[in-house]
Amino acid sequence: MVERDVIVVGAGFTGLTAARELIAADKDIVLLEARDRVGGKVESTVLSGGTRVDTGGQFFCRDMVELTSLIAAQGRKPVMTHYDGETIYRPPISQKQGYERWRGVDALRDRMIATRPDDPELEKLTVADWVARQEDVSADVRKSFLRLIKGLWCRSPEEVSFAWLASNDRRITNTYSEMEMFLPETVHAVADTLAATLGDRLKLNTPVTHIEHSDTSVAVTAGGERFSARRLVLAVPPVMIHKLDFAPALPERLLHALGAWSPGLSIKVLVSYDEPFWHKKGLSGAVMWHEPQGLYACDASRGDYAGQVIFIGGPEAEYWHKRPQEELVDFIREQLTAAFGPQGGSARDIYIRDWVNDPWSDGAYSDVVTRLDAPDTEDILREGLASVRFASSELALSYPGYIEGAIIAGKWIAHEIVRDLDAGSRKVNAG
Ligand SMILES: Cc1cc2nc3c(=O)[nH]c(=O)nc-3n(C[C@H](O)[C@H](O)[C@H](O)COP(=O)(O)OP(=O)(O)OC[C@H]3O[C@@H](n4cnc5c(N)ncnc54)[C@H](O)[C@@H]3O)c2cc1C
Structure with a gap:
């Protein structure tokens, strides 16, 4: 029975x-x-200053109607991610060069999505194989695309199935940035x-x-x-x-x-400051690292909390997973100092959530087909x-x-x- x-x-x-x-x-x-x-994979912690923050899934946008409806039904009000101002590129390039690089990556992504889902040739390729075949695209854009795969899908492009990635990305249809907003009280x-x-x-x-x-x-x-x-x-x-x-x-x-x-390899780092000093400098707070690959920072300040979120994905996360966390904290301070100057390195608190080999999810942000x-x-x-x-x-x-x-x-x-x-x-x- x-x-x-x-x-x-x-x-x-x-x-x-x-x-x-x-x-x-x-x-x-x-x-x-x-x-x-x-x-x-959605979890939270309370930082030493008393602020509750998401240490897993956090951001969403208005295209994601199931989640935004649920949030509204619970009477919750998202805050918009601070985007105004310039992005910092590491190593440094001009805003124009950064914009052109990202237009190139977007175009390559469109080309990937437009491939034929039933093409048996594509099933034999990894993402790195397919990118290498796009010979008419500049080396800089191709490298940035591969970096995007490491940062977003959190595995090496030499491992990820191209056909799967194209199918996966076809189903991610938001027109607004996926990091458009978040919840002050955490998702x-x-x-x-x-x-x-x-x-x-x-x-x-x-x-x-x-x-x-x-x-x-x-x-x-x-x-x-x-x-x-x-x-x-x-x-x-x-x-x-x-x-x-x-x-x-x-x-x-x-x-x-x-x-x-295979599980994605990712580490999320929450960096708290006394104030969002980058706002006064006309910066959005976003940092895009071309090197080291798979690293990205963005502003997650709201109300009286000033903070950045740093995502580490793919082989870089695998590397840091094996190192002592104090070394990772030092590395983060160095990277933020190089990006923002001394204020960047003066973070009040650096909290690390390493998802690599997590006992109940094995990784993040999602599993990928390898x-x-x-x-x-x-x-x-x-x-x-x-x-x-x-x-x-x-x-x-x-x-x-x-x-x-x-x-x-x-x-x-x-x-x-x-x-x-x-x-x-x-x-x-x-x-
Ligand atoms: C660091 C990080 C950042 C992310 N950022 C975003 C973001 O900004 N926006 C976004 O939309 N998404 C983000 N994601 C992805 C998003 O969180 C996940 O896609 C989503 O939460 C997955 O939900 P799920 O229920 O399918 O799987 P999971 O959340 O993995 O849930 C599976 C559950 O099963 C449990 N479980 C596993 N094995 C067993 C077992 N044997 N017995 C009982 N229970 C078991 C686990 O403990 C877990 O609670 C992020 C994820 C991470 C980790």
């Missing part, structure tokens, strides 16, 4: 959304989360508010380790307890699904599809098994890798499960 309709595993935005939608459809659910908090507070509606259906500190499944039911072992249900939603990133133990074992096609993903022999990995994972389904921001049909994508994925999987439960059974590819 199964206890419930659905077990949802993972209380990130995908799992929280799926849980709420399933409850709204009158399904009996439990949400199991490994950590002692909800939010997954993590949005997750907390969602969780507060779940009552004892939410179980924290309950990591799922073992999953038994048949065509009609599932039983999971989690935190020493056993839970059973008619369906299971694994709302965790693909690399984390791959670490779970299934009985019977997952079919080869699913193992192959899961093995195509194998070239699994072009249909997303379709296979979206299909799942008769009673076990997979959902995460990575698998979202729109805005994959973003909080918006996680909400979209959560709504999608809840809709699928409700339809499936109401129909009574589900047929999937048995291969």
Whole structure:
């Protein structure tokens, strides 16, 4: 006798959304989360000065209508990211050169998006292979494009599948900057508010380790307890699904599809100052590093808090993950001094959140496809098994890798499960 309709595993935005939608459809659910908090890759901390800040997902824009609607429904008001003023480029170049470089990168991105999704030649290429073929584009723009991949997708372009990246980027359709705004009280507070509606259906500190499944039911072992249900939603990133133990074992096609993903490598650094001194200098606060690659800073000041966020992505994050954090703090001070002068190095506080090898997400901002022999990995994972389904921001049909994508994925999987439960059974590819 199964206890419930659905077990949802993972209380990130995908799992929280799926849980709420399933409850709204009158399904009996439990949400199991490994950590002692909800939010997954959205989390927050309180800095020494008392300000609560996002240490994971933070920014969004008005095109992301699921997230902005949710924020509005919770009565929250975003603040706009400070963009006015000049960007600093490292090594230094003029504003005009910087603008032209970015126009070139944008054009290359458009060219990538315009490639034919069904071109079998492209499936054999890494991003670095494809960029090397764009011989009519200047070396500077090509290098900047590769830097963008390291910074945004947080892996080396020599590893990332070109066909996957093009497909992924086609689904990120915002016209406003994705860093247009953020929430003063943190976007993590949005997750907390969602969780507060779940009552004892939410179980924290309950990591799922073992999953038994048949065509009609599932039983999971989690935190020493056993839970059973008619369906299971694994709302965790693909690399984390791959670490779970299934009985019977997952079919080869699913193992192959899961093995195509690698975690992004990223470190988020929050730098606090006594005042946003760069505003008075006519600077936006943004710093774009051409060297070292994969480094980007932007202003995250609001109200009486003055601060910068620095993102470190890809091989640079992998390097710093292996070094003592004090060395990274010194490196950040050096970089900020070189960019802004002595005031840049006079930060009051430097807080580091290293997501590389995180125990429950393995990395960030999202998993990326680093194998070239699994072009249909997303379709296979979206299909799942008769009673076990997979959902995460990575698998979202729109805005994959973003909080918006996680909400979209959560709504999608809840809709699928409700339809499936109401129909009574589900047929999937048995291969
Ligand atoms: C540093 C950083 C900056 C980012 N910046 C932005 C941004 O500015 N804007 C934006 O839109 N997005 C950003 N993102 C990405 C965004 O946060 C994610 O895409 C999104 O939150 C993913 O949600 P999810 O629910 O799909 O997965 P996750 O958030 O990874 O949730 C999965 C959950 O499953 C749990 N879990 C894993 N394994 C188990 C298990 N065995 N048993 C039980 N529970 C388990 C995890 O603890 C986690 O809570 C950022 C991410 C990071 C880390």
